[in-house]
Amino acid sequence: MRPHAGVDDVLQVLTQVVEQIEVMWERSKDVSPAPISVSQLRVMFVLEKSSGTNLRALGEALDAAPSSVSRLCDRLQAVGFLDRALSPTSRREVELSLSERGRAYLLDLRERRREHLREIVGELPPAARSTLVSGLRKFRDAATSVHPLEDGHDEAGSQSA
Amino acid sequence: MRPHAGVDDVLQVLTQVVEQIEVMWERSKDVSPAPISVSQLRVMFVLEKSSGTNLRALGEALDAAPSSVSRLCDRLQAVGFLDRALSPTSRREVELSLSERGRAYLLDLRERRREHLREIVGELPPAARSTLVSGLRKFRDAATSVHPLEDGHDEAGSQSA
DNA sequence: TATTGTTATACTCTATAACTATA
DNA sequence: TATAGTTATAGAGTATAACAATA
Numbered sequence: 001m002r003p004h005a006g007v008d009d010v011l012q013v014l015t016q017v018v019e020q021i022e023v024m025w026e027r028s029k030d031v032s033p034a035p036i037s038v039s040q041l042r043v044m045f046v047l048e049k050s051s052g053t054n055l056r057a058l059g060e061a062l063d064a065a066p067s068s069v070s071r072l073c074d075r076l077q078a079v080g081f082l083d084r085a086l087s088p089t090s091r092r093e094v095e096l097s098l099s100e101r102g103r104a105y106l107l108d109l110r111e112r113r114r115e116h117l118r119e120i121v122g123e124l125p126p127a128a129r130s131t132l133v134s135g136l137r138k139f140r141d142a143a144t145s146v147h148p149l150e151d152g153h154d155e156a157g158s159q160s161a
Numbered sequence: 162m163r164p165h166a167g168v169d170d171v172l173q174v175l176t177q178v179v180e181q182i183e184v185m186w187e188r189s190k191d192v193s194p195a196p197i198s199v200s201q202l203r204v205m206f207v208l209e210k211s212s213g214t215n216l217r218a219l220g221e222a223l224d225a226a227p228s229s230v231s232r233l234c235d236r237l238q239a240v241g242f243l244d245r246a247l248s249p250t251s252r253r254e255v256e257l258s259l260s261e262r263g264r265a266y267l268l269d270l271r272e273r274r275r276e277h278l279r280e281i282v283g284e285l286p287p288a289a290r291s292t293l294v295s296g297l298r299k300f301r302d303a304a305t306s307v308h309p310l311e312d313g314h315d316e317a318g319s320q321s322a
Numbered sequence: 323t324a325t326t327g328t329t330a331t332a333c334t335c336t337a338t339a340a341c342t343a344t345a
Numbered sequence: 346t347a348t349a350g351t352t353a354t355a356g357a358g359t360a361t362a363a364c365a366a367t368a
């Protein structure tokens with residue numbers, strides 16, 4: 001009597017899965033040599049993709065005030081994950097970029113996050129993986145078409161096998 | 162030559178979808194009459210399911226120090242979302258619970274979050290919804306079996322249609 | 323003068339430690 | 346004394362506003 005899943009069925013399970021993953025990812029946060037705050041991590045995510053931006057642009061990307069970003073950069077620089085360089089074109093701007101250690105940290109964090117998911121996905125039989133990928137891709141595409149500019153894609157490390 | 166999706170295919174799309182949803186949910190955060198911080202929201206989520214607990218237990222549930230929780234409760238009480246009552250059994254304990262307004266706020270927030278998802282899920286044809294639900298349920302169950310105690314289920318409002 | 327980045331100040335969150343009051 | 350809760354005190358994130366330096 002229920003040939004296809006209703007919208008509310010999807011909402012329920014989708015919510016559960018997202019919350020499960022959020023809990024898992026929370027747990028892979030602290031396992032680092034230099035514990036980084038969530039805000040600092042956001043800075044690193046942005047800088048990874050737009051290396052060399054100035055402080056103002058970084059603030060806009062984060063939707064944060066310049067002063068806040070300045071302080072965040074202070075601390076990231078202090079732990080050696082960020083480089084502040086004077087801009088060669090304008091002496092009142094800075095060029096912000098991740099240091100080598102900063103990049104290494106991000107790769108490491110991503111790997112830990114994926115490892116948590118892999119542990120679970122690896123349990124699924126091949127047919128279930130295909131079903132899941134198929135459903136998720138349709139959701140992703142629908143989400144992208146509804147909110148074209150607001151997708152939070154993570155391109156790094158997304159090489160298909 | 163690829164009869165079924167590989168594990169890395171799943172990881173890629175799953176990561177994308179979770180990040181999309183996190184971005185969406187972030188946006189439904191500030192649309193409230195009394196803006197609540199993330200920490201305060203966590204308090205409310207816990208209290209919703211364990212009404213009447215004392216401050217110590219709440220702190221353990223949040224993995225936060227008692228003093229932090231005390232301050233969080235101060236502010237939640239100030240905006241009228243939380244009630245502090247003296248325990249009838251032990252005069253050194255308090256009974257923490259959500260006020261009526263607090264509960265109403267949570268319901269409202271949940272509805273906003275679901276509305277964001279519903280907008281997208283509603284776009285999917287029925288067959289795609291079924292595929293998605295099927296795949297997600299298998300993931301959820303696998304996740305629950307791998308991490309039995311760490312599931313972040315959201316039972317409220319999960320009535321199936 | 324307008325812009326970039328940094329401090330000054332203030333508020334919230336967080337934690338450890340000290341304190342009060344109960345058991 | 347041991348425990349529950351609340352204050353000190355301190356450090357980090359956030360924002361607005363004031364400030365320095367540059368364009």
